[in-house]
Amino acid sequence: MGKNTIIAIAGASASGKSLFASTVYQELVAELGDERIAILSEDAYYRDQSHLSFEQRILTNYDHPAAFEHQLLTSHLHALRSGEAIKMPQYSYKTHTRTEETITVQPAKVVLVEGILLLTDARLRSQFDITVFMDTPLDICLLRRIKRDLEDRGRSLSSVTEQYETTVRPAFFEFIAPSKQYADLVVTRGGKNQIAVDIIKTKIRQLLAEK
Numbered sequence: 001m002g003k004n005t006i007i008a009i010a011g012a013s014a015s016g017k018s019l020f021a022s023t024v025y026q027e028l029v030a031e032l033g034d035e036r037i038a039i040l041s042e043d044a045y046y047r048d049q050s051h052l053s054f055e056q057r058i059l060t061n062y063d064h065p066a067a068f069e070h071q072l073l074t075s076h077l078h079a080l081r082s083g084e085a086i087k088m089p090q091y092s093y094k095t096h097t098r099t100e101e102t103i104t105v106q107p108a109k110v111v112l113v114e115g116i117l118l119l120t121d122a123r124l125r126s127q128f129d130i131t132v133f134m135d136t137p138l139d140i141c142l143l144r145r146i147k148r149d150l151e152d153r154g155r156s157l158s159s160v161t162e163q164y165e166t167t168v169r170p171a172f173f174e175f176i177a178p179s180k181q182y183a184d185l186v187v188t189r190g191g192k193n194q195i196a197v198d199i200i201k202t203k204i205r206q207l208l209a210e211k
């Protein structure tokens with residue numbers, strides 16, 4: 001396989017990273033097929049906490065870099081770049097640990113990866129060829145996170161607001177916002193910014209045509 005390209009999409013929780021990455025991925029797969037493009041999530045690399053009780057797991061700060069197994073993600077990106085398949089872990093936000101299943105990701109010429117802390121880690125940054133930061137206002141992120149966490153992640157309004165005040169907001173200012181300096185592209189207005197989606201798709205088509 002020729003040179004691979006890894007594209008990282010970072011930004012605050014509920015800034016639209018996942019929607020943006022999956023829109024780029026799905027639209028390109030519909031057009032070109034799925035052999036040359038792969039998609040990964042940093043959230044899949046939250047540490048396995050199956051050795052802890054549920055009461056212990058909910059004490060973890062999920063917005064701190066220590067919550068992630070970034071070394072495993074780095075080695076998986078390196079493997080994909082080297083033409084090897086990986087077994088991506090699967091994570092449950094409801095049980096706060098990995099599930100038994102993994103997803104096999106085949107090496108692809110373009111790999112999209114999205115997550116809150118991707119640009120904060122120098123080991124990960126060294127793997128990225130193109131970096132994107134979703135610059136959605138924090139109040140909009142909070143509104144979207146409340147809706148999503150209540151509907152999809154089994155949370156109550158009080159747990160979302162308490163977590164937001166204690167870890168999510170402080171981590172945004174300590175880790176995520178400063179990592180914007182490492183972005184090649186800054187995307188406003190979240191995952192439905194179709195102009196930004198089209199710009200990344202054009203770049204990917206160009207990369208695939210070169211190889």
Ligand SMILES: Nc1ncnc2c1ncn2[C@@H]1O[C@H](COP(=O)(O)OP(=O)(O)O)[C@@H](O)[C@H]1O
Nearest residue numbers: 013014015016017018019144148189190191192
């Ligand atoms: N531009 C947008 N307009 C409306 N809703 C959006 C927009 N971008 C994202 N969302 C919604 O906000 C929620 C959080 O987006 P998501 O992509 O899951 O964020 P992240 O991956 O950054 O946590 C989702 O329900 C998503 O559909």
Ligand SMILES: O=c1ccn([C@@H]2O[C@H](COP(=O)(O)O)[C@@H](O)[C@H]2O)c(=O)[nH]1
Nearest residue numbers: 012013014043046062063093096116168
């Ligand atoms: O067990 C968990 C793991 C993570 N979280 C929260 O998820 C977000 C990151 O995911 P996004 O999809 O980017 O929102 C992070 O802010 C954690 O607080 C969780 O609540 N529980």
